[in-house]
Amino acid sequence: MKYVTKFLWSKRESIPIVLGTLRRDVWLLYVLYYKILLQWVMRKRKNETIAKSLDNIVNEGEGDRVCFYFGKEKWTYKQIQELSFRVSNHFQGVGLRKGDSVGLAMTNRPEMAAIWVGLGRIGVITVLINTNLRGDSLETCVSVVKCKAFIMGTEQKEAMSEIRHGKRKDLLCPNIYELDRFMEEDKKPLYQDSSFPTIDMASCLLKAGSEPTSVAKDQQPNYLDPLLYLFTSGTTGTPKAVSCSHGRLNFLASTASTINFSSNDVIYSAPPMYHLAGLFAPIWAFVYRAPAVLAVKFSASNFWNDIHFYNATVCMYVGEFCRFLHNQPVKPELEQGHKLRAFFGGGGLRPEVWAAFQKRFNVKTFVDIYASTEGNCTMINLQAKIGACGYIPIWFQPIHPIQLVKIDQITGEIIRDANTGFAIRCEDGESGELIGKIVDSVPMSRFDGYTDTEATERKIARNVFIQGDKYFRSGDSFSRDKYGYYYFQDRIGDTFRWEGENVATTLVEAVISRILQMRNNIVYGVKVEGTEGCAGMAAILDCNDENLDIQSLAEGMKKSLPRYAMPMFIRFVASNKGLDMTGTLKFQKFRLRNDGFDFEKIADPIFIYSTATESYSKMDLEKYREVKRGNYRF
Structure with missing residues (x-):
């Protein structure tokens, strides 16, 4: 109470701002606590799992409605229900x-959603695998959760074959199912590779029958039981499996109310379903009875054709x-006259892109949401404030579960007051780490943790403001303005974001070290003009x-790293002089990160990667200026 009184007194000059933002703040509270939280509580009381939401649609006579569009295919709710059975x-x-757990590595398609809904009916947890991973990264991911069975799309067979024939072949369970597409009328036999035999899942499903599954009472899933395991790189760099319950997915569903989403809408979704952003569309389809368009992958050149074709x-x-869309050539006939009314998502949209995008494409509503796979620091920008991830009312800040605290920029540790031992809150304009108070009874404040208990503990800060409290550490640096808007700054520590994905620097360092026979290397993120993230x-x-073959290094990295984790720049540091070491004998990245790729400042050779040639070339002044102008194609 003492802090609240002191805070309010310090903000007495902000009374005009409080009054000016009152309408905004009341709307936020209405959306969060009436539209979102109330929906979540009502579904919890009915123990409405995701499968039950799907069944309700069919049982109420709407099974023939379109659930998914996929290419030229139309999948009804009844078809998805029967396949899930x-x-x-x-x-x-x-x-x-x-x-029990079942691994699933598959690109977007209706069958993928039916699989995790079907497994969820019997309380089995689906482990969603990043389909971009290869080599060491994929092995590490597969090893985190012990699966009783593994399902893969035919397109993933080559990647999985590398594990099956590698040194750690025991990571994959014996029961490997393979599925291309499931067509009841036109079943084609699965081609079998004698070096990597798999179980034909389509044949198994045809034999299983589509009648409702009988589940014993003690085996039935509940609202707070895990449905999925999603992977996140986190701030320590190792892949961690995050438990995602039916309730958490229903919380995602409730956020649709921020754009008045209804059964009359059509949602277009290109993010992969192994990513939290890729789950919004199928979940909204099951809860709001609105069809979802599932794209295999995002195509900037074909995007507006799809929007018109599906009336999204x-x-x-x-x-x-x-x-990417804004960088495409102008096509007035496609960019105007569409029915697209809202963009929903997140990922740190740059202010200059946001404003220009809305003007060019005539999209009236932008809802930017800040969230992580496992975290409880969710914020929503309901006011379309350009550049902001969300806001917290000024008068609500001292008691709000989300706080901004000062951290040591070198170590990443929370700075604590020398007298009290508690964390120090940031003032307006200061950068700090976003943290969220852990309250198990509140869906927006839960932190269910990882399958790795030690990793879970590392994400929790204790005794932050009072003895006994617990806060989730987001690992993200934010700043706040005087109006209560929050702005994403950067990732903290050993991860950075590129192409919408978290890149774990420690994993990239390990791959480079292995290729270069244990040579010391440091990986970090650098800001680049005209791009999101680092x-x-x-x-x-x-x-x-x-004394180093740069192209051999490139080939080795391509075999072991997903495309988005490939370093765009490589610097050959001739001398380590001036690079300080931490107490754990690790080189500090601070100076290197500040240097960036400044060709005019750095004497060391720098190489730049081209996705067109999939190779590195030496940086020169012309390439450097091209990057600075934002014209270089990574």
Whole structure:
């Protein structure tokens, strides 16, 4: 109470601002606590799992409504329900029980959603695997959760084959199912590779039958039971599996109320379903009875054709999605006259892109949401304030569960008051880490943690403002203006964001070290003109361009890293002089990060990556200026 009184007194000059933002703040509270929280509570009381939401649609006579558009295909709710029954019937028949896990590596398609809904009917948790991962990164991901079975799309067979025939082949369970597409009328036999035999999942599903699955009472899933495991790189750099319950997914569904989403809408979604952003569309389809368009991947050149073809009204976006669209040649006949009324998503949309995008494409509503796979620091920008991720009313800040605290920019540790031992809140205009108070009884404040208990503990700060409190550490640096708007600054520590994905620097460093026979290297993110997030940069220590084959390094990294984790710049550091080391004998990245890729300042050789040639070339003044102008194609 003492802090609240002191805070309010310090803000007495802000009374005009408080009054000026009162309408905004009342609307926020109405949306959060009436539209979102109330929906969540009502579904919890009915124990409405995702499968039950789907069943309600069919049972109420709307099973023939379109649930998913996929290419020229139309999948009805009844078809998705029946396929999900086939999935649950089969895996129940082979002995899977509530709490077991099944891996799923597959690109977007209707069958993918039906699989995790079907497994969820019998309480089995689906582990969604990032389909971009290869080599070491994929092995690490697969090893985190012990799966009783594994389902892969045919397009993932080559990547999984590398594990099956690698040194850690025991990581994959014996029961590997393969599914291309499921067509009841036109079933084609699955081609079998003798070196990597798999189980034909389509045949298994046809035999399983589409009648409703009978589940014993003690095996039935509940609202707060996990439905999915999603992976996040986190701030420590190792992949961690995050439990995602039916309730958390219903919370995602409730956010649709911010744009008055209804059954009359059509949502277009290109983010992959292994990503939290890719789950909004299928969940909204199940809860709001509105069809979702599932794109296999995002195509900037074909985007507006799709929007017109499907009459899409809402679009999910993430990362650099909007910048890619804005960089496309102008097509007036496609960019105007569409029915797209709202963009919903997040990923740190740059202010200059936001304003220009809205003007050019005539999209009236932008709802930018800040959230992480596992976190509880969710914020929504309901006012379309350009550049902001959300806002907290000024008068609500001292008691709000989300706080902004000062951190040591070198170590990343929370700075504490020398007298009290508690964290120090940031003032307006100061940068700090966003943290969220952990309250298990409130859906917006829960932190269910990871499958790794040690990793869970590392994300929790204790005794932050009072003895015994607990806060989730987001690992993200933010600043706040005097109106209560929050602005994303950067990732903290050993991760950065590129192309809408978290890149774990420690994993990239490990790959480079292995390729270069344990040579010291440092990986970090650097800001690049005209792009979202940070581009990866690797500094190879004690090195010059005469004793290292840059192209061999590139080939090695391509085999072990997803495309978005490839360093865009490589710096050969001839001397380590001036690079301080931490107490744990790690080189500090602070100076290197500040240097960036400044060709006019750095004497060391710098190489730049081209996605067109998939190779590195030496940086020169012309390329440097091209990057600075924002014209270089990474």
